Amino acid sequence: MTRVALLDSQAHRTLRVQAEPSARYGDDRRFVPVGVNEFSLAVVHYPILLSKDAETGAFYCGVMLGFDDGENLFLEDGRNVYRPLNLQRGPFCTAGADIAIDLDHPRAGAPDGQALFDENGKPTDYLSSIVELLRNLRAGKEWTTVFIDTLMKLKLVAPLALDLAFDDGTRREVIGLYTIDQEALRALPDATVLDLFRRGYLQLIYLMIASLKQVPVLAQKKNSRLLR
Amino acid sequence: MTQPIQSVVIVGGGTSGWLTAGVIAARHQARIKAGAFSVALIESPNVPIIGVGEGTWPTLRTTLEKMGISETELFRQCDTAFKQGAKFARWTTGAEDDAYYHPLMLPQGFSQLNLVPHWLRNGNSHSFCDYVTPQGSLCDAGLSPKTITTPEYKAIANYAYHLDAGKFAPFLQRHCTEKLGVRHVLANVTSVNRVEEGRFAGDIRSVTTEQAGEIAADLFVDCSGFRSLLLGKTLGVPFKDCSDVLFCDAALAVQVPYDSPESPISSQTNSVAQSAGWIWDIGLPTRRGTGYVYSTRHQSDEDAREVLLNYIGRQHAHLPMRRIPIRPGHRETFWKHNCVAIGLAAGFLEPLESSAIVLTELSAKLIAEQMPANREVMGLIAARFNDVTGYRWARIIDFLKLHYVLTKRTDHKFWTDNVAPETVPGRLQNLLELWKYRSPWLFDEFDRLEEVFPAASYQYVLYGMGFRTEVEPLDIVGSQSMATKLFKENVAITRQMTAQLPKNRELLRKIRDHGMQPI
Numbered sequence: 001m002t003r004v005a006l007l008d009s010q011a012h013r014t015l016r017v018q019a020e021p022s023a024r025y026g027d028d029r030r031f032v033p034v035g036v037n038e039f040s041l042a043v044v045h046y047p048i049l050l051s052k053d054a055e056t057g058a059f060y061c062g063v064m065l066g067f068d069d070g071e072n073l074f075l076e077d078g079r080n081v082y083r084p085l086n087l088q089r090g091p092f093c094t095a096g097a098d099i100a101i102d103l104d105h106p107r108a109g110a111p112d113g114q115a116l117f118d119e120n121g122k123p124t125d126y127l128s129s130i131v132e133l134l135r136n137l138r139a140g141k142e143w144t145t146v147f148i149d150t151l152m153k154l155k156l157v158a159p160l161a162l163d164l165a166f167d168d169g170t171r172r173e174v175i176g177l178y179t180i181d182q183e184a185l186r187a188l189p190d191a192t193v194l195d196l197f198r199r200g201y202l203q204l205i206y207l208m209i210a211s212l213k214q215v216p217v218l219a220q221k222k223n224s225r226l227l228r
Numbered sequence: 229m230t231q232p233i234q235s236v237v238i239v240g241g242g243t244s245g246w247l248t249a250g251v252i253a254a255r256h257q258a259r260i261k262a263g264a265f266s267v268a269l270i271e272s273p274n275v276p277i278i279g280v281g282e283g284t285w286p287t288l289r290t291t292l293e294k295m296g297i298s299e300t301e302l303f304r305q306c307d308t309a310f311k312q313g314a315k316f317a318r319w320t321t322g323a324e325d326d327a328y329y330h331p332l333m334l335p336q337g338f339s340q341l342n343l344v345p346h347w348l349r350n351g352n353s354h355s356f357c358d359y360v361t362p363q364g365s366l367c368d369a370g371l372s373p374k375t376i377t378t379p380e381y382k383a384i385a386n387y388a389y390h391l392d393a394g395k396f397a398p399f400l401q402r403h404c405t406e407k408l409g410v411r412h413v414l415a416n417v418t419s420v421n422r423v424e425e426g427r428f429a430g431d432i433r434s435v436t437t438e439q440a441g442e443i444a445a446d447l448f449v450d451c452s453g454f455r456s457l458l459l460g461k462t463l464g465v466p467f468k469d470c471s472d473v474l475f476c477d478a479a480l481a482v483q484v485p486y487d488s489p490e491s492p493i494s495s496q497t498n499s500v501a502q503s504a505g506w507i508w509d510i511g512l513p514t515r516r517g518t519g520y521v522y523s524t525r526h527q528s529d530e531d532a533r534e535v536l537l538n539y540i541g542r543q544h545a546h547l548p549m550r551r552i553p554i555r556p557g558h559r560e561t562f563w564k565h566n567c568v569a570i571g572l573a574a575g576f577l578e579p580l581e582s583s584a585i586v587l588t589e590l591s592a593k594l595i596a597e598q599m600p601a602n603r604e605v606m607g608l609i610a611a612r613f614n615d616v617t618g619y620r621w622a623r624i625i626d627f628l629k630l631h632y633v634l635t636k637r638t639d640h641k642f643w644t645d646n647v648a649p650e651t652v653p654g655r656l657q658n659l660l661e662l663w664k665y666r667s668p669w670l671f672d673e674f675d676r677l678e679e680v681f682p683a684a685s686y687q688y689v690l691y692g693m694g695f696r697t698e699v700e701p702l703d704i705v706g707s708q709s710m711a712t713k714l715f716k717e718n719v720a721i722t723r724q725m726t727a728q729l730p731k732n733r734e735l736l737r738k739i740r741d742h743g744m745q746p747i
Contacts, residue, residue, distance in 0.1 A: 057742055
């Protein structure tokens with residue numbers, strides 16, 4: 001059982017949270033969920049794809065950060081790349097209208113981390129940024145759910161089969177990822193396309209399609225890593 | 229001038245009627261939409277559905293997918309569970325620990341290599357099933373054949389369904405009438421009207437109904453159940469009894485509640501041999517369906533009731549038991565004039581290998597695919613249909629008899645009578661002789677495109693029941709390394725699947741709560 005507590009300016013007055021990107025603080029993930037409100041930032045670096053929740057089977061959007069379990073190929077880039085909200089949020093999550101913190105998260109309680117409250121018990125800038133972030137995360141999640149429902153209804157989702165051969169002689173077969181079915185997209189009736197455009201979905205769809213160009217870039221990154 | 233076939237009338241609802249309607253309507257959807265073809269189903273408002281057969285074959289997945297049915301809805305609306313095969317207990321010796329599986333997965337590498345001789349020489353430490361497939365282990369552990377992220381109709385381990393037949397027929401009906409344009413007529417057929425003269429004299433012209441007047445059609449499908457109203461009663465096609473081979477002629481059915489809502493749900497049909505027959509035990513999400521199939525020539529109804537009560541437990545003595553008569557056999561032909569029979573109207577056998585629904589599917593598919601363009605060529609199609617369907621019935625009878633003929637039980641006359649040579653069909657006798665020296669596999673005689681039971685099924689039953697085929701050691705030297713590789717693969721896959729797959733009840737709950745994805 002993890003210890004999750006509602007954030008409290010008394011109980012957590014001296015608590016510090018490590019905010020730097022790092023594998024040992026839980027950024028070692030190869031696929032991280034993102035909301036549609038992150039697409040235009042994410043497309044600059046990552047493939048934006050769909051995957052299924054292991055518990056419910058429901059589709060969610062996410063960015064691909066690596067090929068092997070626990071592999072995030074962007075950690076060395078530090079703060080030069082956009083960091084998905086789900087990594088930025090670290091040990092925090094929303095619990096109803098409140099903010100909760102996972103006290104067992106490796107980022108919680110690091111002495112060199114960011115303070116949450118100042119001497120007067122007022123939230124620090126860091127904590128305020130987390131509040132804002134969680135608000136964006138929650139809004140993004142709702143929009144994303146409706147967006148995915150629309151994709152499913154229009155049968156616009158197709159599996160993405162990746163089978164890559166690297167220069168060190170190893171192969172990676174990545175399964176369980178999905179992307180936009182471009183053939184189905186082209187076959188949509190005009191009225192549906194117009195509707196997608198008006199609702200802002202057409203742009204999201206094309207951001208996902210454009211992000212596929214990040215797959216070979218990611219593979220190249222992996223390749224150099226393997227040959228190091 | 230030819231007489232085109234543009235309308236099909238199915239007489240009788242129930243699982244067979246609605247499956248047939250769905251398969252035909254889905255296949256001819258474009259013509260139906262264009263108004264050039266029609267499918268109607270006439271169902272009596274007051275004849276109850278028999279609703280036997282809660283077991284199906286994996287073919288049903290393809291059949292339902294082609295009809296455009298959501299698998300999630302099938303699970304939600306028909307009290308559906310997964311079936312990964314059948315477990316036959318106490319069939320061979322009758323001992324407490326006597327059991328084997330007939331799983332739905334083919335043996336590893338079945339299309340490349342026959343593993344039977346290798347198992348016979350080197351696999352003594354495993355049952356045949358465990359030597360060649362993970363599915364027996366999956367069933368032992370009560371695991372499901374897929375996960376919540378596996379798309380609808382796709383499998384990790386091959387599967388079929390256990391379902392509530394009483395809910396399945398209305399479920400199919402809704403889909404057929406709402407999505408596929410099948411016309412549903414609730415009416416009693418009072419008379420069947422024939423064509424009196426001309427080239428096609430003897431054909432069925434129409435049926436007269438009490439509530440909906442006269443209904444004509446180009447092709448009639450008889451799904452009227454045991455009474456076989458069109459093919460048997462009207463066209464006089466005789467019934468071919470096979471109780472000389474398969475003795476069971478009655479069943480007592482009872483639905484048993486689970487001890488707790490969390491009780492595990494069995495992954496397989498359980499078939500437990502008794503003194504004069506066998507008990508089926510099928511786990512649905514909300515209850516178990518059980519029943520005792522027995523021979524009244526060997527046991528009284530009274531004693532049969534005792535046998536069933538002993539199995540389900542005396543605390544269930546108050547539960548209502550339903551007696552279903554079984555008349556094992558089938559019509560001599562299935563398609564005559566412009567009328568074809570499907571389901572119980574065509575025939576019935578004890579549900580030992582869940583052959584009823586699969587035979588309905590195969591027959592409906594054959595009719596849908598081979599739908600005669602006109603009355604003039606119908607005779608050719610009918611002859612072909614009769615040939616294939618007759619072959620299938622004979623094959624099923626052989627295969628069911630195989631379960632009895634390999635028994636070593638001597639505790640009751642039922643079992644000793646069953647091995648008497650005069651009760652074993654000639655072809656099966658020949659095969660048993662042949663199998664002493666060569667195990668069934670490809671290039672055997674089970675070579676039809678849609679064989680109801682493939683050679684693999686015969687392997688599972690034969691070697692599950694202790695049958696032995698002589699192996700010439702030099703004969704398998706060349707394929708030894710391949711066999712070792714396949715066996716190792718099976719061990720690895722078994723480990724992997726066992727770790728990955730959830731329990732049956734857990735996945736069924738998730739399907740109810742979240743649904744499965746279509747892709």
